[in-house]
Each structure stands twice: as C-alpha cells, then as structure tokens.
Amino acid sequence: MLGRVRAGATLFLPNEDEMRRYEPEQIEKKWQNVWAREGAFNVANPEPADVDADVPRTYVLEMLPYPSGELHMGHVKNYTLGDVVVHFRRRNGEKVLRPMGYDAFGLPAENAAIREGGHPRAITERNIAAIRAQMRRMGWAIDWDRELSTHNPDYYRWTQWLFLKFYEKGLAYRREAPVNWCPVDQTVLANEQVIDGCCERCGAEVEQKSLEQWFFKITEYADRLLDEMDLLESWPERVLTMQRNWIGRSHGAEVRFRIADLDIDVPVFTTRSDTLFGATFFVLAPEHPLVAELVQGTAREGEVMDYVRQAAGRTTVERASAEREKTGVDTGRTITNPVNGAELPIWIADYVLLEYGTGAIMAVPAHDERDHEFATTFGLEIRQVVEPADGAAVELPYTDKSTDARALNSAEFSGLPIPEAIDGITAWLEERSLGEATVHYRLRDWLLSRQRYWGCPIPIVHCESCGTVPVPMDELPVLLPEIEDYVPKGRSPLAAAEDWVATSCPACGAEARRETDTMDTFVDSSWYFLRYADAHCDTLPVRREIVDYWAPINQYIGGVEHAILHLMYARFFTKVMNDLDLVGFREPFLRLFTQGMIYRDGAKMSKSKGNVVPPDALIDEFGADALRLYILFMGPAEDDVEWQDSGIEGTSRFLGRLWRVVHEVVDSESAGRASVASEGPLFHTAHETIAKVSDDLGRRFQFNTPVASVMALVNEISKAPDSPGARFACETAVSLIQPYAPHVAEELWERLGHERLWEHSWPAADASMLEHDTFELVVQVNGKVRDRAHVATGLDKDALVSMAISLPKVQSHLEGREVRKTIVVPDKLVNIVVG
RNA sequence: GCCGAAGUGGCGGAAUUGGUAGACGCGCUGGACUCAAAAUCCAGUGAGGUUCGUCCUCGUGCGGGUUCGAGUCCCGCCUUCGGCACCA
Numbered sequence: 001m002l003g004r005v006r007a008g009a010t011l012f013l014p015n016e017d018e019m020r021r022y023e024p025e026q027i028e029k030k031w032q033n034v035w036a037r038e039g040a041f042n043v044a045n046p047e048p049a050d051v052d053a054d055v056p057r058t059y060v061l062e063m064l065p066y067p068s069g070e071l072h073m074g075h076v077k078n079y080t081l082g083d084v085v086v087h088f089r090r091r092n093g094e095k096v097l098r099p100m101g102y103d104a105f106g107l108p109a110e111n112a113a114i115r116e117g118g119h120p121r122a123i124t125e126r127n128i129a130a131i132r133a134q135m136r137r138m139g140w141a142i143d144w145d146r147e148l149s150t151h152n153p154d155y156y157r158w159t160q161w162l163f164l165k166f167y168e169k170g171l172a173y174r175r176e177a178p179v180n181w182c183p184v185d186q187t188v189l190a191n192e193q194v195i196d197g198c199c200e201r202c203g204a205e206v207e208q209k210s211l212e213q214w215f216f217k218i219t220e221y222a223d224r225l226l227d228e229m230d231l232l233e234s235w236p237e238r239v240l241t242m243q244r245n246w247i248g249r250s251h252g253a254e255v256r257f258r259i260a261d262l263d264i265d266v267p268v269f270t271t272r273s274d275t276l277f278g279a280t281f282f283v284l285a286p287e288h289p290l291v292a293e294l295v296q297g298t299a300r301e302g303e304v305m306d307y308v309r310q311a312a313g314r315t316t317v318e319r320a321s322a323e324r325e326k327t328g329v330d331t332g333r334t335i336t337n338p339v340n341g342a343e344l345p346i347w348i349a350d351y352v353l354l355e356y357g358t359g360a361i362m363a364v365p366a367h368d369e370r371d372h373e374f375a376t377t378f379g380l381e382i383r384q385v386v387e388p389a390d391g392a393a394v395e396l397p398y399t400d401k402s403t404d405a406r407a408l409n410s411a412e413f414s415g416l417p418i419p420e421a422i423d424g425i426t427a428w429l430e431e432r433s434l435g436e437a438t439v440h441y442r443l444r445d446w447l448l449s450r451q452r453y454w455g456c457p458i459p460i461v462h463c464e465s466c467g468t469v470p471v472p473m474d475e476l477p478v479l480l481p482e483i484e485d486y487v488p489k490g491r492s493p494l495a496a497a498e499d500w501v502a503t504s505c506p507a508c509g510a511e512a513r514r515e516t517d518t519m520d521t522f523v524d525s526s527w528y529f530l531r532y533a534d535a536h537c538d539t540l541p542v543r544r545e546i547v548d549y550w551a552p553i554n555q556y557i558g559g560v561e562h563a564i565l566h567l568m569y570a571r572f573f574t575k576v577m578n579d580l581d582l583v584g585f586r587e588p589f590l591r592l593f594t595q596g597m598i599y600r601d602g603a604k605m606s607k608s609k610g611n612v613v614p615p616d617a618l619i620d621e622f623g624a625d626a627l628r629l630y631i632l633f634m635g636p637a638e639d640d641v642e643w644q645d646s647g648i649e650g651t652s653r654f655l656g657r658l659w660r661v662v663h664e665v666v667d668s669e670s671a672g673r674a675s676v677a678s679e680g681p682l683f684h685t686a687h688e689t690i691a692k693v694s695d696d697l698g699r700r701f702q703f704n705t706p707v708a709s710v711m712a713l714v715n716e717i718s719k720a721p722d723s724p725g726a727r728f729a730c731e732t733a734v735s736l737i738q739p740y741a742p743h744v745a746e747e748l749w750e751r752l753g754h755e756r757l758w759e760h761s762w763p764a765a766d767a768s769m770l771e772h773d774t775f776e777l778v779v780q781v782n783g784k785v786r787d788r789a790h791v792a793t794g795l796d797k798d799a800l801v802s803m804a805i806s807l808p809k810v811q812s813h814l815e816g817r818e819v820r821k822t823i824v825v826p827d828k829l830v831n832i833v834v835g
Numbered sequence: 836g837c838c839g840a841a842g843u844g845g846c847g848g849a850a851u852u853g854g855u856a857g858a859c860g861c862g863c864u865g866g867a868c869u870c871a872a873a874a875u876c877c878a879g880u881g882a883g884g885u886u887c888g889u890c891c892u893c894g895u896g897c898g899g900g901u902u903c904g905a906g907u908c909c910c911g912c913c914u915u916c917g918g919c920a921c922c923a
Contacts, residue, residue: 021874238839238917245838245919252923270923283923326921351921361923369836370921442922560917633860635848640916644847650860653875660875700851708849708859715859718876778855783904785855788889809890823903829854833903 022659024623028743032139040758041086041141043097045534046549057095059550060086061529063558063566066103067127071134073598073605073631073643074559076615080628080740081595081637081703082557083140087739088697090141091762097550099532100135100142102128104151106521107185107201110454114486120454124151134616138624139742141758146535150456150524155531157477158541159524160459162573164470165580167460171217172448174468179447181209186488187451188213190520191444192246192565214458214517216446218572222247223439224586225571234591236638239563246564248442253426255435257282257335257362259294259346266290266335269357269440272367272401273429274421276339277410278385279362280375282346283328285354286311291331294346300332304348311350326351326374337362338434339425340411349374357440365397372397385409386418446569448520453486453493455518463505463512472506478514492516525566526573529553529588541582548584556589563594593701596640598631605643613643625741626652632740633707651707655744658714658737662730662748664721682717682725686732687769689713693736694765710737727752735763779804780831781813797824804830 035041046053062082065075086098102124109120109127116123128149135142148155166172180189184204188211193200218225226247229240252271259266266284270276284291286308295301307329328349335346344362351370352361365375365382375382386398387408398405400418407413407421416424429435449458459471459478471478481500486493494516495501505512527541533550534542552574558566567589574588597604600611618627629651635641693706710733717729731752738745738757749757777791777800787809791800801822804810810832817834824830 236840241839242918248919248922250922268923272923349921351923353922356922358923363923368923370923373921440922442919563918630860633847639841639848641847644861646861647847654860656875695851702851704847705849705859711859776855780854780904783854783902788855821903823854825854829904831854831903 022656024625027747028139028624031743031746032136042143042145043095045546055095056093058089059097059553060555061553063562064101064103064528065131066106067124067131068108069127070130071615073613073615076627077595077598077631078557079140080631084703084739085555086141091760098141098143099146101148101528103521103525104149105455105524107452110452110486137619146532148531148535150528153477153479156456159456160476160478161473162527162541164459164473166216166576167470171576172214174212174214176210176212178208178210179213181207183207186490188447188449190447213447214449216448218446219441219443221572221575222249222441222443224575225568228586231587232590236594239592239594242563243568246443249439251439253435254438255338255429257338259333259335266360267358268360268362270362273425274407274418275364275367275385276425278364278366278383279337279344280365280381280383281363282335282344283349283352283361283363285352285359286348286350287354288359291348294331294333298332304329304331307348326377328374367397367399369397448523449517450520451492452488452518455521456524458515458517458519460515461503461505461512462515463508463510465510466505466507469505469507522565522569526569530583544582552585552587553589555591557593557595560594595637598643599640600643618648622648622652625744626655629707629740632703635704637703654711655741657718658733661714661718661721662751665726665730666751668722680724682723682729684769685713685716686725686729687765689736690732690763691765691770707740732763775827778829779807779810781810782833783831786810786813793827800824800830804832
C-alpha cells in the first residue's frame, strides 16, 4: 500500500492523509490476531474455592448455528447483538461466558450428500470450517476453547447417556403410534414439526402412518412447563403465549355416559359440565375403537363403516381446511346422559378428533358453535340451558360462560351463575362416581425417532427374549456406522450397516439387533448450552458444580422461529436433568431476547429468491465494524427490518468521520493547541452520551439508539476539534462504540495513547456534568408551543410564569384574553390557559 | 374465529414517566474543493399557506373520548404481521 505509483503521476510518498485513511482490512486483521493470540475472551472455569467467590458472572448465549453453507445476515445480527451485550457486561466488571458451537446433525447435510456425493460428515465439517472463519472475521468475542459440535462422538456420547437416563426414568419409551410421515424426507416428524399439515422442512403434505417409535414423555412435564414460567426473569410475552397455546391446558371434567344395550361406559371430556342438561346427541370420532362394535350386525353397519373409511382417506389438510361443512352419520344407537337419564342418539362425525380429549363428545348445540352447526345440518334437537344473567332472549349458540350467564332448565342447578354451575354439576357427578374434574392438554409426547442417517444413534439393543435393552453406559458412545447409501427407503439407512446392527444382548448375551433409528436433532440442541460450561468433561455431560456456577443462562438471544420447538424442548430437558440431580436449576434461560428477521425486497433472504446479501462481500468492501454497526443501527433489534444496501455506507462513513476526528484532535494537541480545561459544551455532551448509551444497553436493551447518540457526539466534535473537551469527547466516543465496532475502537484507542480498551472499564457519567445552568423553557398557550427561551435552571413557578408571559410572542397570543390557569413543569415547560 | 404485536416524512427509524413530533442515518436539492471525478465538507429537506417574520395552519392508520396538554391513556373500528385453530 505504501508508496504506490500512480500511472502518469509523479511518485507519491504517503502523505499524512494517506496514512490516516480508515482502512478496515488491516486493522481488523491486526486486532483479531491479538485477541486470538491472547485468548482474550476465554474464561476459566472456577476452582472449587472460586465457586462461592463474589465475582459477578454472566452467561450470555445466542442460539447455535446450523452449519448450512455459510453465515447469513440473520447470524450476523444474532451474534453481533450478543457481542454488544458481552462487551458491555465484561467492561462493567462481570466475568462473562460466551461460547460457540454447531448444531451439526440433520437432514440438509444428508440430502446434500445424496445430491452431490460425499459424506455428510465431510460436508458438515467443511461448512463448519467456513463458518468459523467468518465468525473470526466478524471479530466476535468468543471463548473458542469451549467450541463444540453436536456430531462429534465426544458430544453425542452424552446425548446418548442422557437418553438412557431418561429411559431409566421411564421418560423415553417406545410404542406403536400413528405418526406424521413426510413422504419426501422419508421420515417421521414431531407434531411441532408439522405446519398446516405439511412438513416444516420440505413443505410436503404429511401422511399418517402407524409405526413403532421412540417418544419422550414431555406431557408429564406439561404443568411444570406452564407453571414454572414464573421462574423466568424476562421472556417476550408472545413467546410465553405461544408456548401456553401449544401446551393447551384446559380444565374440565370427564363424564361417563352409558350405553345400556352393550353395558359399556363411554367417557367424554368437557369444559362445560354446566351444559350437560343441554346435551341432545353424542358424537364419536370415526377412528374411535368402539365404532365397529356399536354398529356390528345392525342395519346401519354398512353406511357407518363407509363413512369411517371415507374419513380415514382424508388427509389432515383436507379434514382441517377444505370443507368445513359438517358431515356425519347416525349409528342408530343411543347413550344415556348421566344427569337426567335422557337417551341421546350416537353419531359418528369427523369434526370430533380422536387425538384430543377422549375422542368422544357430548353435543350441546345450544351452546357450542360446532355442535350447533351439526344439529342444524342434520335437524337435531337444540335445547337451551344457559341464559344471560338478566334473562334476556339470545340467539343460539350462546357461548358465554362467565358470571354474566346463568344456568337454565338444569334441575337444581338452574339459576346458578355459570362458574358455580360448572363446579356444582362436577361435584354432583363425583359424588355419584359418574365423572370427575380433570385436566387435558393439547401437548403430545415428543416423537424423537428419525429414519435417517445423519443423527445421533439411539443407544438401544432389541433382543428377542429381553425386549428393548439399553446399551451399558460404559459402552457409549454407540458410534454412527459408516454406510454407502444414504437414500431414504422408508426404513432407517442404518439398517444397511449389517455388521453394526448385529450385536449381542447386553442383558443375556444372545444375538440381538441395534436400534437403527437416529434422534431428532432437537435432542442434540436441548442440552448443548449446558455442555459449554464443562465442554471437555469426560465423566459426565457436565459436572454439577461447574454447570451450576455458570448456568442458568442470563441472556439468551435467538430467532422467534424457535419460540416453541427448541425453547420448549430445552426447558423440558433442563427440568428432567434437575429431577435427575444433574443440574441445580429448573429453567435454562432466565432472559430471552428474540430478534427480528432481515428482509430484502419484501421477502426473507433466501437463495431461491436471489435476494441474499452475503456478509463476506460486505466485509470486503466496508469492513466488519461497519457491518456490525449497520445491522444493529437498522432498527429495533426485535423488529423485522428491510435490508438497504445504502445503509451500510452510512455507518461506514460514520466510522471514517470518527477516524478523522480522532486524528484531528491528536494533531491539534501535538501542535500545542490542547487545552487543559475541564469545562465546556463537549464535556456535557460526552457525559450525556455516556448516560444515554449505558442506560440503553444496560436497562432498556435497546441497540439502535446508542449508535445514533454516538453519531451525534462525533458530529459535535467535528464542528470544534480544537475545543477544550475534544479529547475527552473522542475518548468517550471510541469507548462507547467499542462493543459495536471493536476493531476500529481499539485502533483509535491506541492512537489516543491508551491500550487494551476491551478490558477497560465502561465509562461512568459524571452526574454534575449532566446538570445545566440554563435550559430551554417551552412556553405554550392553550397547549400550543408559542415560544422558547433560555432560562436559568431552578427558578420557581412564579418566576417562570412571569418570564413566560413577558415574551412578546406569547403576549401576542394572550392579547385581550384572560389567563385562567397556568401549568408549570419545573425546568421544562409553562402552559398558559386563556379563555 | 381466538390470542399476541405493530401502524410516525420519499425510506429505516427516534421521542424512556402524558409535556418541544420527526433525533440519528439513508435518499434528494443546492453549494465548496477538483481540469474532471471519487472522497470530504457546508447549507437545506413533513405538508400547505405566507405579509418570507425561528410567522400561521395542518400533521403520528380511521372515528370518538379523557386532559391545561395525547404518537403515548380510554372506547370503537381498519390494515398488516406472527402464533393457534372443528381442542369439546
């Protein structure tokens, strides 16, 4: 760079301007090397004596990346956000753990291997190397000594270990069950991975299939997943709401209806036991096991069974969306209502779902929209048993269940407000053993088996005589076998590794076969954040005293798209591990921040849309610091924002201006123009900026406005680089921008004659500098601003009012009118109300 | 349908406790420097009016309301986005 020759020009020696141009490439490399060499952001695990020591510690974590090709803008935003928090907290004296890893198992690598050849491991590791290099180029303050990847046997050994612990506790079990099957990916999906009846990954319409599968009993933790939300410090309300909806707890009663002819009881679940007297028919889901028995040998058998077959042929999507018109068929049977002995006709209809409640309902058309629609379609009786508290006539269905409504035509319960009627009728049923209060959930158990190659093997052996037998803990890890062909054929590709599959039973020694399913990758990512605490431990997933020192995570940051899946699974794992005494806390993430997405041309950035902005190209052109600044300056971090190419030019210009201003001030000092004064407008502005940035980062968790205030400070310095406060203001600007632009900040800090800004404590605003001798008094007449005046602070109300009234512009608005009232906000505003 | 969030200049956004709407940035216009360009710097930039006065009126999705004063609080709508959805 130095001394380059320009065509047709005289030989240039680098002049001062050239040496001092802001060239991000060199300085970013320089400081990245320093930090890497020093392990500047590594933190040691505590020695036993330190555990109780009074050093404030913080665990800041962003969701780990899936190593798909390279880093995208969402990653840049996520990790830069975390980086600002890390630097801010470090410089505020906290010991901060901030690790990084890769969620390395999963379908995309396997599909790429099928498409392009090669081993999923090779593809994954190549991607990891690329991402790691990009992360270093971004200059993120990461403790690289704790790096992990979920596909390494050192890691998945402990995933398997945890699976076996869950198994021992009865929380991992195998059963045949109707499952969601993706015909394209040729694997099963958890309920959480089915979106509108389609595969979350590939969008194919999901089919139902019956298979032997492994499940985690997450339903056993449904109440704790809901109730322990109280332990969280700060989660976005909408994420909590999404989880609550997903768990879907509903309180009600199970009521037994009796089919006298067949001598059987059929339970139903209802949240409205108050409406039992209004039940006029009864409906079973088409898949309900009793259906065949009900109609066997009756005149209706053919018609009913035809309907059942039709319903079975309908996909989830059709059943949910296509025709909302109610269909159904009468079985000709009746069932007895336990509260009044009424005989109700039994129908079969697909608006009743086998998966929810008991797969059977009592239908109350007067007070339920769906039952009402069905009754109207098929001409069934509608019997009103709830009315408004004032007895007014209402249109049916009438679904109010608050105290504004009361029971009607309900024997001794008539007249009771609905909440009391619900309790009363439920108690009445319990006394007679006809039903009891129960709770139902929407949440289903977590289906974790996958019929794919690139995942963590399930450490189980199937033995003819012993059944499912866990692989002994000391034989872990069960290594993923090498195979040739990853193409899914409806069974797990692992089944092809015959030498691997064939084994002996750990219990009886007989010939046995290994489980060939692998685990859902969400299992891997449900505990990785704990492993970071003790990343190299080879006796346990993590040692209790170490994990309890760091975790739970103080600040977790990631995309809202994980609001349900990852975040709920991770909470479940943590709770189970707490019950197993492996960790001393019940919630993994005390504070959660969900960042918004980055759009371009109105759409999410994606290769197929061709609207991707690759971070590398921007780093080449503007440097990592300008990119880091822009990604956070764009708008509130939690909002979705539109990428604008010209935006990064703005933050790049800002860094250039900061660079020049610092050099001007340094030059000005060496020319002897420095002043030792400690008063002047720049001191005030600098201290105000410190206060503003500290408050935004520390209390408000707001990342865009600090950049704006530092920009304003730099603008002010550049207007008066010779003024007394210029050096202090420059140092302040550099120090405050350091979490955002650590490389250029470090370089300028050095040129200002200091060193190691990343370890320098965060500046503190001097309260006396935040006070002013004068302020701008706003004068309103009838609430409209009419004038402003510079006035000494601390004046009393009367003084302010008389000063306000004396202003000529105010006078002209007061003319001839009577002052009725004056409102004074001290040191701020006077409002004169005139008639 | 239910639940949640959000609507502010040409654009991204700021306004923290009800007290100066539009900070900061982008874009645009004009100017300086330059043979020229880039870079940089200076000035202007919500709309309309205007006697060009840092003068007036209007202005934060729409309609009402509370208040001396509302982008901010209340009531009713509209739109957009996200989640759930025949959940009994």
